[in-house]
Amino acid sequence: MSHIVIIGAGQAGAALAAKLRALNHAGPITLIGEEAAPPYQRPPLSKKYLLGEMALERLYLRPPEFYAENGIELHLAETAVAVDRADRRVIAGGRAIAYDQLALTTGAVPRRLPGAIGGELAGVHVVRTLADVDAMAPDFLPGARVLIVGGGYIGLEAAAVAAMKGLEVTLVEAADRILQRVAAPETSAWFRALHRAHGVDLREGTGLVRLIGEGRVTGAELTDGTVLEVDFVIAGIGVTPATELAEVAGLATENGIAVDAMGRTSDPRIWAAGDCTSLPFRGERIRLESVQNAIDQADAVAANMLGAGVPYDPKPWFWSDQYDVKLQIAGLNTGYDRVILRAGDREGSVSHWYYRGAELLAVDAMNDPRAYMTAKRLIEAGRSPDPATVAAGDLKALMAA
Missing domain, CATH: 3.30.390.30 (FAD/NAD-linked reductase, C-terminal dimerisation domain)
Incomplete structure (x- = not known):
């Protein structure tokens, strides 16, 4: 029976594995994830989970026993380090795992502040994984001073949670306005007013020169000449698709792992879905960073791995919760x-x-x-x-x- 291996146990990987079983794939399925936790939702991490309004167990996409009950071999806390396309093997957890078909659902990784400007100091956080949010949670104390770098949706959501928990919040955006890459000036203005009404010191056209501190961040110098005292920093400066494994394997990439309308990569036995992919859409190639796309594309790829031959037609939609x-x-x-x-x-x-x-x-x-x-x-x-x-x-x- 055909063995399907999935690398990446996030939203797309979990959806793909579940869909394969729902479509009656009878062969073995192996799902490999770098994190120790079973597949979980990411959007609530920086909102309800950080606010203490959602327990860890409610983050899980499926009960932990779901995978064993459905014959999905779940390998957690393992990193896939290589794909041997010639012999159709994945090297992960110190062993080789043979596959008949392979799916890459490796997601995206957050951009970090450069070490040269203090990005490696303690107290400098990013928002992507459960471990990231658990690491910053102790810093969210009423009256604490937080600097948020980046005025996209991640930065604005973090600012909202911090303001709601009674912190002193400064948010800097190097571009002329927040949300400049993704929204019209009208939407930027609406959210600018919202955050300022909640006490956020929001500074547009202002970048970060360097972070200050010995071992742990204690301050920040900004491009407007201001030097702030801070207790911690959150970098919300975007993500990049996790393509390293695909690149080393010699797969085509183009701002993500390049797939065709079916979700197939440049290797006919390897597929990809979710934030790591770039896909054809209306005559161009795009990358969609959303839960909705991760699920929908994974469902389509699962069907096509089993021979459906139906092109994926994205219906983009997104959401953000702030205050x-x-x-x-x-x-x-x-x-x-x-x-x-x-x-x-x-x-x-x-x-x-x-x-x-x-x-x-x-x-x-x-x-x-x-x-x-x-x-x-x-x-x-x-x-x-x-x-x-x-x-x-x-x-x-x-x-x-």
Whole structure:
């Protein structure tokens, strides 16, 4: 029987293994993960888990016994160090594991601050794994001074949790505005106001020169000349796809492990899914960093590994929780040339609709789930309502148009 090995026990890896069994794959499945914990959710780590509102067991994607009960051999705390494509073997945990088909779901790794500017000092954290969050949790004491470097969603979510726990929060973003890479100025302005209303010292167009400290960080020098006293630092400066194993194995990469529409790599016996992949989408190659894509792409790859032959058609959507605000995003705003504002149906709700010419590309909905769901359905159906109808605010009219 065909042995399928999966390297990477995150959201995509766990979803792929479960889907293979759901599709009645009868052969052995081996799932290899670097971390000691069984596969778990990442989004709550920097929110409910860090706030103490979610127990460790609730993070798990499946009960630990699920894997044995479903014939999935789970290898935890093991690092795959090589893929021998000629003999179809994975080297992990000091042994060789033979495969008939291999799936890479290695995810992404956080960018760290350079050691030359103090990035290796104690008290400098990143947000990605359970161990990362457990390491920073003792620093989240009321009145503690935290510097957050980076104004993307990870940095803003960390700032929100810190402010809610009573810390003194400074957030610096080297670009002209927060969320500059992923959102319109209107959305940046909305979240800027939100964080400042919660007491965050948010500084845009301001970078980090160096961190100060002997052994542990105690201060930071910024590009605006300010020297801050800090108790700890969080770097939220993005992630890079974990492609090292694929590169050493000689697989094609392009801002991620390059896969075709089926999820197959440049080796016909090796597949990939999740944050580590770059995939074809509307005539270009993109990488989608989201739980939704990790699950959907993994499900598609599982089916194709078993011979389905069905191209994966991404339906991008994302979310972010900050304070009492839920941001929901549908579509991709790449190439937009105007943004339409729609006031929500209740106080504090609003949505920003991205257009390229007459085409609706995406929406950012803040505490406005009805607008989000309406826009998502429209985008997935390839329908673009008149912007004037969007601005008027009648969602029923949008769906009927």
